[in-house]
Amino acid sequence: MPTPEPTRDTLGRPLRDLRISVTDRCNFRCGYCMPKEVFGVDHAFLPRAEILDFEEIERVVRASVDLGVRKVRLTGGEPLVRRHLERLVGMLAPIPEIEDLTLTTNASLLAGKAQALADAGLDRLTVSLDALDDATFMRMNDVGFPVSRVLDGIAAAKAAGLASVKINSVVRRGLNEHAILDLAEHFRGTGMTVRFIEYMDVGHTNGWRMDDVVPAAEVISRIDARWPLEPVEPEYRGEVAQRYRYRDGGGEIGVISSVTQPFCGDCTRARLSADGSLYTCLFATAGHDLRGLLRSGATDADLATAIRAIWTRRSDRYSELRSLDTVEIPKVEMSFIGG
Numbered sequence: 001m002p003t004p005e006p007t008r009d010t011l012g013r014p015l016r017d018l019r020i021s022v023t024d025r026c027n028f029r030c031g032y033c034m035p036k037e038v039f040g041v042d043h044a045f046l047p048r049a050e051i052l053d054f055e056e057i058e059r060v061v062r063a064s065v066d067l068g069v070r071k072v073r074l075t076g077g078e079p080l081v082r083r084h085l086e087r088l089v090g091m092l093a094p095i096p097e098i099e100d101l102t103l104t105t106n107a108s109l110l111a112g113k114a115q116a117l118a119d120a121g122l123d124r125l126t127v128s129l130d131a132l133d134d135a136t137f138m139r140m141n142d143v144g145f146p147v148s149r150v151l152d153g154i155a156a157a158k159a160a161g162l163a164s165v166k167i168n169s170v171v172r173r174g175l176n177e178h179a180i181l182d183l184a185e186h187f188r189g190t191g192m193t194v195r196f197i198e199y200m201d202v203g204h205t206n207g208w209r210m211d212d213v214v215p216a217a218e219v220i221s222r223i224d225a226r227w228p229l230e231p232v233e234p235e236y237r238g239e240v241a242q243r244y245r246y247r248d249g250g251g252e253i254g255v256i257s258s259v260t261q262p263f264c265g266d267c268t269r270a271r272l273s274a275d276g277s278l279y280t281c282l283f284a285t286a287g288h289d290l291r292g293l294l295r296s297g298a299t300d301a302d303l304a305t306a307i308r309a310i311w312t313r314r315s316d317r318y319s320e321l322r323s324l325d326t327v328e329i330p331k332v333e334m335s336f337i338g339g
Contacts, residue, residue: 006068007307009280009314015307016268017071018064020057022085024274026078028106029142030130032170032199036142052276054088056294060272063304065097067311069270073102077274080109086116093121102126104168108145110153114160124164127154131169131179132186140176154192167194171214180214184223188250195241195254200282216257220244223253237266264317270307278307281316 006014024046029036052060061072072092079085093101103117103125110127117125129150131137137147157165167187171177180196187194196219199212223229227250232243241254242261271279276291288310293303 018069019073019271021274023077023082071100075104086120089120107150107153111156114156118160126166131176170197172199173212193252197256198259215260216255280314
């Protein structure tokens, strides 16, 4: 049976990736995502009844793969604070059209979950790790969580058979740019790729300033001066990271430069929030309610039709507009729709 043509937006970008926030909660309070001043002890997170259950998420995924989605990423908040997440993984893994089922986590709970996730069919995972020294890492997570427990989670994932583990590190000027070389050195030769991410202006609570951004070009320059690098061609259209390999064979690194080098023109990602809203851009102003459809008797065909209509009207290119110095655009918080 021939593969159907992918659903395309107004700029010709196919729908290939679906990122699913399974919870808006997190046990860290990183300043670039969920600063404690805003997400304090009195913060009102979503009531359980408003969050999609696993069966509803599965329905959205099955409708999305019919429209061309081939990669599904589970995110949060912190996805591992959602109880029994491995059950959702086990529901999604058998869907034949999904070529890549992955998870982004801060790894704080990973040591106790890695084997169950691997057994359920998770393909790979990405761990957020912004520094290797406790002083910096604790300052960034703002809850006093030690690096050693994150590294224990990574080791547990490898032992469980999750062979592909990537490390994401958000670099913020004056806070952790000294960690660039530490992270590169620690993961060289391990088969794990570190991706350095420019501090992004997502949402309105993280106090973003351009002066706090460490450009990807600077990251590459610092590492190249220590261990010479060469660029690697992208593996597919819409690949987020620019990849480089060590000339001595020590592996790869990546940079994600959405501030200094926007890549909106190749973006193939939709995002499903924990409460069932579909967002067509990380910097979106509003989502499209799918929960109402799911809970009002809509058929799977109705759901697919709704998602197709949302994507085919899509024209988002926030990062490119930002680079043109246009007016400020209101944005949803990253912790609500995932990174």
